[in-house]
Amino acid sequence: MTYSPATQDQLLAIRVNAGIADLAASERFSAAEPDMVEAIVEGIGAFAAGEWAPLNRVGDLEGAKLENGVVRLPGGFAEAYADYVAQGWNAIAGPAEFGGQGLPFTLACNVLENLGTANMAFSLLPMLSVGAIEALEHHGSEAQKAAYLPKLVSGEWSGTMNLTEPQAGSDLGALRTAATPIESGEHAGKYRIAGQKIFITFGEHDLAENIIHLVLARLPDAPEGSRGISLFLVPKYHVNDDGSLGPKNDVRCVSLEHKLGINASPTCVMSYGDNGECIGELVGAENRGLMAMFTMMNNARINVGNQGVQIGERATQAALAYARERVQSARAGSPDKTPVAIIEHPDVRRMLLRMKALTEGARALLYYTAGQVDRGTLGDEAADRRGDVLVPLIKAWGTDVGVEVASLGVQVHGGMGFIEETGAAQHYRDVRIAPIYEGTNGIQAADLVMRKLGLENGAVFAALMADIARDATSDEPTLAALANDCAAVGEWMRDTASLDDRLAGSVPFCTMSAVAVAGWQLLRQLRAVESGEAPGLAAAKRASVRFFLDRLVAEAAGLKASAMAGAEPLYALTSEQLAG
Known part of the structure; x- marks a missing residue:
């Protein structure tokens, strides 16, 4: 099934939640x-639906293949990427001094939303490049920016993020990849990189002329743990002084992972320095690599939350189309016993409205987060800090939404949803990675309660919830009560709870906080619609927002007890008893 870009709902979120006019x-x-x-949102929607969406199914069926050291994508991918x-879509928010259009991050999010709704696996290629641009823009030397950013911004070259290794998992302090300074010769001042990295998205492919790897590694005598990690730039092909490509670097793709989904996105095992000649450049200061990488990771985490919106939209459209076509049984209680389309049955309606409300709520949260990031770029420190709090909410809850909506999409299709030919199963398989990569959702929740909750001694989170409660009190007391509950749990976690207690309640706390913010942003959309904004969405928006506020907010309120239950019940059994 193809899809129709959600242009009007995107524009509403960009105007109301991101505040693009400001x-x-x-x-x-x-x-x-x-x-x-409007031209950007409409244009990228049409491009994605016309050129990337038709490749979604063939990408899933054929996938990426490693042949003689080169990863090849199915037919049509190279042309679609070119x-x-x-057309300049990769350069939307790139720095103007390096060929970008310098537009808000909000609009770059919209480009990725449309590309990912069309073809999530394919969209990972530009998503990682956007992160590499961000890291180099903030931490690269002037020479590195001049040499690498123009081609990364245009998309002629792509970027990767090389973090973990087989023994490390999410514990980046356990990395072993080594970087040895080169004292003399043509590469003096650079480093020899040696090691292996796993789970490297688009680490090798045949779509871009060059691949710029950002690699975490250790210098000799570096401190143990995460304090001893540095960041290095390692190109697939060396770059000559005139910008042309030189010989291939000593880096290769060893193998591709066989995955549940996103089959058109090559997930590579990368080997650096098999022949002792992998050359890299230090990015930023020694032993400060994790700080530099977090610039890239924060960007990526927002865009992974975006993937929940992407698959939510695609799965919802597919389920609605099937529910209108599939005729089965008469409407319960109707005197007319003629079978009707399943969209007329109450429980199918419940699932469809839930899918729609969750997707629109996640989109509202996405663009609110993007708008705060853009305000931070303009120097608004309060917005910058609020954006920091919102990142784990959109990444964790946004991807949870994507998984739930995709699962509901399979359910709406019934037995046919379990059959690959309908495409409903692919949405579920593709999005299931999103709660795992770029920091699992448990790590996002831990980040919320261990770092973000304490920003400015708790004032940043408290101000967010106070804004929601103040704005919702008059017409949406249930939403206001949820915000007050979030503030109370946050205060308990910050001032009273032990570390174990905070972590034990972190996931339900993250969920209820995200629902509170998303509900607030949907309420703002509803008010805008009632004032005449987006008249074509009025009826549907009233229904989806009311579903969210009346049902999903109430569900989230029920998470308070779980968030404050503490860690003791989790350890009522020994590890042996639990496993036995």
């Missing part, structure tokens, strides 16, 4: 005028 009032983002924003680069 961003356009700044000198930096002055080009983001209404006509420009058109993406030629």
Whole structure:
């Protein structure tokens, strides 16, 4: 099944939740005028639906293949990526001094939303490049920026993020990849990199001319743990002084992982320095690599949350189309016993409205987060700090939403949902990785309660929940009560709970906080619609927002007890008893 870009709902979220008009009032983002924003949202939607969506199924069936050291994508991918680069979509938010359009991150999120809804696996290629651009822009030397950013911004070259290793998992302090300084010769001042990295998305492929790997490694005598990690830039092909490509670097793809989904996204095992000649450049300061990488990771975490929106939208559209076509049984209680389309049955309606409400809630949270990031870029420190709090919410809850909506999509299809030909199963298989990579959702929840909750002694989180409660009190007391509950749990975690107790309740706390913010942003959308914004969405928006506020907010309120239950019940059994 193809899909129709959710252009009007995206524009509503960009205007209301991101506040694009306020961003356009700044000198930096002055080009983001209404006509420009509409042209971008409509244009990328049409491009994604026309060129990337038709490759979604063949990408799943054929996948990426490793042949003689080269990873090849199915037919049509190279042409679709070349058109993406030629039309300038990769450069939307890239720095203007390196060929980008310098537009808000909000609009880059929209580009990725449309690309990922069309073809989630394919969209991982530009998603990682956007992160590499961000890391180099903030931490690269002037020479590195000049040499690498123009081609990364255009998309002619792609970027990767090389973090983990077989023995490390999420514990980056256990990394062993080594970087040895080169004292003399043509590569003096650079480093020989040696080691292996796993789970490297698009670590090797045949779509871009060069691949710029950002690799975490240890210098000799570096401190143990995460304090001893540095970041290195390792190109697939060396870059000559005139910008042309030189010989291939000593880096190769050893194998591809066989995965549950996203089969068109090559997940590579990468080997650096098999012949002792892998050359890399230090990015930023020695032993400060994790800080530099987090610039890239924060960006990536927002965009992974975006993937929940992407698959939520695609799965919802597929389920709605099937439910309108599939005729089965008469409507319960109707005197007319003629079978009707299943969209008329109450429980199918419940599932469809839940899918729609969850997807729109996640989209509202996504663009609210993006808008805060853009305000931070403009120097608004309060918005920057609020954006920090929102990152684990959109990554964790947004991807949980994607999985739930995709699962409901299979359910709406019934037995046919379990059959691959309908495509419903692919949505579930593809999105199931999203709660795992870029920091599992448990890690996101831990980040919320261990780091983000304590920003400015708790004032950042408290102010967010106070804003929600204040705005919702008059017309949505249930939402206001949820925000107050979140504030109370946050205060308990910060001031009273032990570390184990905070971590034991972190996931339900993250969920209830995300639902509170998403519900608030949907309420803002509803008010805008009632005031005349997006008249074509009015009826549907009233129904989906009411479903969210009346049902999903109430569900989230029930998580307070779990968030405050403490760790003791989790350890009522010994490890042996639990496993036995």
